[in-house]
Amino acid sequence: MAISNKKKLEAEISEAFIKFQRELIGRGPQEAKTYIVGDMVIARFKGVLTVEEKHLSSHDKGRRIVKEMREVLREMYSEESEEIVEKLTSCKVLSSHSDISTKMGERIEVYVLDKDLEKMLG
Template structure:
């Protein structure tokens, strides 16, 4: 894997960790970004707060946590897309998100306007 791609993935992960700390007061336990063709995929592990971990043990609580996280995601989706656009220099066409209350993980997928992976490979060959 080209060094530039790894570095960009790490920079995006760090930017998202900082954003999470600013928004929620704590970041995920682990964040990993993957650039795959025209997608930037960000996987967050250990995202649930202590309170949310207690809530998700019950059906009603699980629904509440998912709804609350979805509302927060919608509120800050532009901020998330800005992070991807700033670091990749690509336009975000669409973004998608989901949280697994069972695993305590969240995933974000950003579809950008070009095959970023291919662009990075070409850049690496120069």
């Protein structure tokens, strides 16, 4: 059975994000999965916290510090991550959103596109 264009593109986006994060932070997530849903690209990253961040996250104040630091990092490289999505999807990113769970060590990123990419991939 042939892999669908959608599944292939989702895998390519995941791989590009892992590569980008390894270059940016020195390590990438343990696992990345991307979903194309309508006009959105949703990326889920597991195992994103460093050993130090895990230790900090065991305390309330540390959890806030980790979330704040990751938010600042995300803002610093949001243009680059949006460019990855635009390049691979041939769609314009209208907005992007991110959140991290220090409890689960996961991060979710959502990119809203100017077209219904899922429909285009058929």
